[in-house]
Amino acid sequence: MRWPVEVVIDMLGSGMSIAEILEDHPELKTEDIRASLNYAKMPVSGRAINEAA
Template sequence: MQYLERITIDPELCHGKPCVRGMRWPVEVIIDMLGAGMSFDEIVEDHPELEQEDILACLNYAKLLVSGRSLREAA
């Protein structure tokens, strides 16, 4: 699945939650910003360390979880 290599899981980072590129940006926070109505451009403008591809990766990861699959299965 496209962009999933950008999602990392490290037990030492954010309590092992899935994060963007090893940064302290949990997927759930990105999804929350989108759910609050922020656009991709607004998120990237407010947080320049993030890239549009990171947001797409979070959406792809969420889709994967909703489908009942795991990151390991998608690899």
């Protein structure tokens, strides 16, 4: 299942820890959350999405 980046960021923004997110949603992995954060930071970093590391 693919999770929208917005949903992952909303969970973090609501105060959930990564551990809590993983406990509530075992289909997600730590790498998924980190990838969401990296994707979400691109507009504020000045990098284009197609320039992803």
